[in-house]
Amino acid sequence: MNPLTVTAVPKPKRNFWNHDFSVKSWLLTEDHKRIGILYLLSITLFFFLGGVMAVLIRLELLTPAGDLVQAETYNKLFTMHGVVMVFFFLLPSIPAVFGNFLLPLMLGARDLAFPKLNLLSWYIYMVGGVFTLFVVFKGGVDTGWTFYTPYSSTYANSHVIAAALGIFITGFSSILTGVNFIATIHKMRAPGLTWFRLPLFVWSHYATSLIMVLGTPVVAITIVLVALERLFRLGVFDPELGGDPLLFQHLFWFYSHPAVYIMILPGMGVISEIIACFSRKRIFGYRFVAFSSMAIAALGFLVWGHHMFTTGQSVFASLVFSLLTFLVAIPSAIKVFNWTATLYKGSISFSTPMLYALGFIGLFAIGGLTGLFLGCLGLDIHVHDTYFIVAHFHYVMVGGMVMAFLGAIHFWWPKMTGFMYSEFLAKIAAAIIFVGFNMTFFPQFVLGYLGMPRRYHVYPEEFQVLNVLSTAGASILGFGFLLPAFYLIYSLKAGRRAGPDPWQAKGLEWTVDSPPHPHNFETVPVVTEGAYEYGPEEVKRG
Amino acid sequence: MLEKLGIFPEAASEFADQVDYLYFFLIGVTIFFVTVIVAALAYLSVRYRHRRSPVPTPVHGSILLELTWSGIPLVIALFIFGWGAKLYIEHQDMPPDGIEISVTGKQWMWKLQHPSGQREINALHVPVGVPILLTMTSEDVIHSFYVPAFRFKRDVVPGVYTRAHFTADKTGSFHLFCAEYCGTDHSVMIGKVVVMEPSEYEAWLSGQPAGETPVQAGERLFTDLRCNTCHAAGSDQKGPDLAGVFGSKRLLVGGGEAIADEEYIRESILRPARKVVFGYEPLMPTYQGQVNETQILSLMAYLKTLGGAAEGANP
Numbered sequence: 001m002n003p004l005t006v007t008a009v010p011k012p013k014r015n016f017w018n019h020d021f022s023v024k025s026w027l028l029t030e031d032h033k034r035i036g037i038l039y040l041l042s043i044t045l046f047f048f049l050g051g052v053m054a055v056l057i058r059l060e061l062l063t064p065a066g067d068l069v070q071a072e073t074y075n076k077l078f079t080m081h082g083v084v085m086v087f088f089f090l091l092p093s094i095p096a097v098f099g100n101f102l103l104p105l106m107l108g109a110r111d112l113a114f115p116k117l118n119l120l121s122w123y124i125y126m127v128g129g130v131f132t133l134f135v136v137f138k139g140g141v142d143t144g145w146t147f148y149t150p151y152s153s154t155y156a157n158s159h160v161i162a163a164a165l166g167i168f169i170t171g172f173s174s175i176l177t178g179v180n181f182i183a184t185i186h187k188m189r190a191p192g193l194t195w196f197r198l199p200l201f202v203w204s205h206y207a208t209s210l211i212m213v214l215g216t217p218v219v220a221i222t223i224v225l226v227a228l229e230r231l232f233r234l235g236v237f238d239p240e241l242g243g244d245p246l247l248f249q250h251l252f253w254f255y256s257h258p259a260v261y262i263m264i265l266p267g268m269g270v271i272s273e274i275i276a277c278f279s280r281k282r283i284f285g286y287r288f289v290a291f292s293s294m295a296i297a298a299l300g301f302l303v304w305g306h307h308m309f310t311t312g313q314s315v316f317a318s319l320v321f322s323l324l325t326f327l328v329a330i331p332s333a334i335k336v337f338n339w340t341a342t343l344y345k346g347s348i349s350f351s352t353p354m355l356y357a358l359g360f361i362g363l364f365a366i367g368g369l370t371g372l373f374l375g376c377l378g379l380d381i382h383v384h385d386t387y388f389i390v391a392h393f394h395y396v397m398v399g400g401m402v403m404a405f406l407g408a409i410h411f412w413w414p415k416m417t418g419f420m421y422s423e424f425l426a427k428i429a430a431a432i433i434f435v436g437f438n439m440t441f442f443p444q445f446v447l448g449y450l451g452m453p454r455r456y457h458v459y460p461e462e463f464q465v466l467n468v469l470s471t472a473g474a475s476i477l478g479f480g481f482l483l484p485a486f487y488l489i490y491s492l493k494a495g496r497r498a499g500p501d502p503w504q505a506k507g508l509e510w511t512v513d514s515p516p517h518p519h520n521f522e523t524v525p526v527v528t529e530g531a532y533e534y535g536p537e538e539v540k541r542g
Numbered sequence: 543m544l545e546k547l548g549i550f551p552e553a554a555s556e557f558a559d560q561v562d563y564l565y566f567f568l569i570g571v572t573i574f575f576v577t578v579i580v581a582a583l584a585y586l587s588v589r590y591r592h593r594r595s596p597v598p599t600p601v602h603g604s605i606l607l608e609l610t611w612s613g614i615p616l617v618i619a620l621f622i623f624g625w626g627a628k629l630y631i632e633h634q635d636m637p638p639d640g641i642e643i644s645v646t647g648k649q650w651m652w653k654l655q656h657p658s659g660q661r662e663i664n665a666l667h668v669p670v671g672v673p674i675l676l677t678m679t680s681e682d683v684i685h686s687f688y689v690p691a692f693r694f695k696r697d698v699v700p701g702v703y704t705r706a707h708f709t710a711d712k713t714g715s716f717h718l719f720c721a722e723y724c725g726t727d728h729s730v731m732i733g734k735v736v737v738m739e740p741s742e743y744e745a746w747l748s749g750q751p752a753g754e755t756p757v758q759a760g761e762r763l764f765t766d767l768r769c770n771t772c773h774a775a776g777s778d779q780k781g782p783d784l785a786g787v788f789g790s791k792r793l794l795v796g797g798g799e800a801i802a803d804e805e806y807i808r809e810s811i812l813r814p815a816r817k818v819v820f821g822y823e824p825l826m827p828t829y830q831g832q833v834n835e836t837q838i839l840s841l842m843a844y845l846k847t848l849g850g851a852a853e854g855a856n857p
């Protein structure tokens with residue numbers, strides 16, 4: 001009955017953990033699995049760093065007065081929270097950890113196409129990270145993660161250049177990862193693994209990689225221009241020097257809107273895998289789900305102006321951007337409906353990853369639908385730059401991507417480590433996170449419509465009740481996020497052995513040992529059927 | 543009722559009511575879809591849970607369903623787009639008459655001036671029912687003029703004159719916020735808009751020290767800054783006659799053309815060498831650093847009164 005009671009487990013064989021224990025073997029590894037683990041450790045570190053800042057922000061907002069920290073410190077806190085969470089957690093999260101770990105396994109390959117480049121991308125990420133940590137400890141940067149000019153280029157007195165450099169440098173790690181994934185997906189598929197037999201996780205990573213490669217250079221150039229203007233008074237963005245401040249916003253959002261999809265598409269890939277596995281069904285409308293990822297990647301590049309409806313950009317431009325924004329909502333809707341339909345006539349079990357997947361669908365639906373409020377011209381005038389948008393993107397980024405990340409880690413943890421964690425604790429943690437999340441961010445929608453602007457250190461008293469609610473939620477959420485760190489680590493000591501396929505899932509990664517051998521497959525697998533071909537015979541569980 | 547609970551903002555303009563209708567519609571749409579999705583997830587997960595449905599039946603997809611669930615949301619999305627666009631476009635047109643207020647954002651305060659010269663900081667008194675026409679600019683970084691009760695927000699961008707308007711339909715005192723992050727004291731760059739009966743507004747105005755009107759200040763600056771030495775008709779006139787320049791089309795050295803709008807005049811004062819009028823030498827000195835945005839606005843107000851092509855130029 002219980003899907004976790006599995007085949008008798010042999011003694012651990014040679015795997016990517018135990019074949020060499022030296023530090024050097026980790027720091028010079030070209031094994032995609034080890035690099036995935038290195039990324040997992042580093043992004044977890046940044047996640048907790050960004051989390052600490054979030055806690056301080058929420059504590060400050062407990063009272064209307066600015067009593068916990070000074071205005072300047074507060075501004076640095078929300079800036080660093082944004083920079084760390086966006087560039088050092090969300091962007092690399094699923095692609096760099098699970099993409100790295102799983103793509104070769106899912107494709108039946110020994111490694112990514114360019115293993116050395118892959119290692120280099122981790123080092124570049126770490127160098128960028130060190131710059132960012134330097135900024136944190138030197139006193140921070142206070143421009144907001146959006147670095148709007150001319151504030152950032154002329155007026156701010158904080159460590160703008162160091163922070164910009166950190167982001168600039170990590171950008172290259174994204175580009176390298178993207179290039180590597182694209183080459184791998186094109187060239188390293190096992191015999192018989194045609195495009196339409198690929199797991200949807202691979203499709204979503206393909207779309208993500210395209211955005212990484214095409215978009216990141218633009219933000220890199222933009223950041224360089226800001227730094228040059230600060231250093232040499234160049235006159236690109238500052239009107240005092242003859243520049244155009246809105247040019248920055250165009251360039252910045254040209255990347256940063258598509259980047260939002262770098263932060264959600266991989267999560268959608270994860271959800272497809274989990275839903276298919278725990279309802280024992282092929283994903284309903286597989287091709288629609290696959291192509292919707294590509295549609296999102298393409299359309300995502302054409303909607304940046306929806307961040308600029310109140311700037312005075314031309315009415316015509318606003319109309320076009322608004323229209324395209326409504327169109328880009330459709331592929332996301334298609335995914336949500338197809339996931340839901342996948343449950344139909346399935347055989348559903350509610351293991352922890354599935355709980356996260358179901359939670360994702362609900363929260364992402366709210367996140368997506370509230371995006372319509374912001375894309376809608378007449379309404380955006382009011383809610384733009386208020387807590388409404390803060391709530392909206394946290395529903396997508398935390399309710400979406402972080403839930404997907406947690407789903408992924410609970411789904412593939414047995415594959416990565418060979419151990420099962422406590423399902424009981426994991427389910428409790430999932431419930432706590434779900435409640436805490438909604439309590440933190442739902443009140444912010446209301447606050448936003450009431451008119452509370454974002455990035456406010458002090459605020460009028462009538463907003464206090466909702467802020468207290470939000471802070472209370474945040475403490476529950478914070479506690480919830482700590483739990484997995486404990487029971488997952490504990491599972492390494494006391495967890496049951498997982499065996500190759502603890503969930504009876506389909507997919508090449510489940511055909512190899514857990515943890516996998518350093519070279520993944522003993523013989524090159526040959527694929528004869530599509531992903532998720534769960535038939536009646538696969539169903540006999542336990 | 544929602545207002546009393548503190549979960550819905552007061553509405554004090556007609557535009558605000560219209561935004562609220564759209565908002566309620568969108569909430570309806572959101573509730574509808576979230577309910578459908580959550581209900582479907584709940585029903586299917588219970589109905590097809592492993593215990594009740596031990597063997598899955600393969601179902602691969604249905605083109606008809608795909609078309610339905612992309613088509614219906616598409617229609618709804620386009621409808622919302624159209625509604626929002628209509629509201630936005632209608633609100634773009636400036637009403638023909640009203641009270642012209644000039645707004646200057648500055649780290650970290652709002653400076654406002656009434657047409658008859660009264661100045662205010664972080665507060666704006668206006669009469670109810672009369673269109674308020676704003677000309678806004680910033681002395682430093684980008685700010686955003688936001689009055690939640692009017693559902694009105696517009697960015698205030700350095701180097702740009704933004705025209706925008708609102709009409710209050712309720713008296714009272716309402717929050718004025720800066721909505722665009724602008725540095726350390728962004729969150730205290732707030733003030734209030736006080737909406738009064740027109741008679742009270744008149745009384746309030748006459749109780750304020752009027753000082754110079756923008757036009758008077760501009761005229762004085764025109765002499766103080768010695769603009770008149772080059773621009774007043776006379777034997778040693780080096781620059782063009784400025785009467786009728788505002789709003790007209792200018793031919794430039796090098797063959798280009800420009801409409802003499804607010805940005806053009808501002809650039810002529812701060813960076814005269816950028817666009818040189820055809821038939822003249824680039825002799826005009828830059829006034830960058832010598833005039834602030836309020837003074838530029840006054841000069842502009844004065845130039846507008848010099849007659850000629852500009853609409854409504856003569857007071």
Ligand SMILES: [Cu+2]
Pocket residue numbers: 256257260303304306307
């Ligand atoms: Cu966007």
Ligand SMILES: [Cu+2]
Pocket residue numbers: 685686720721722723724725728729731
């Ligand atoms: Cu501000």
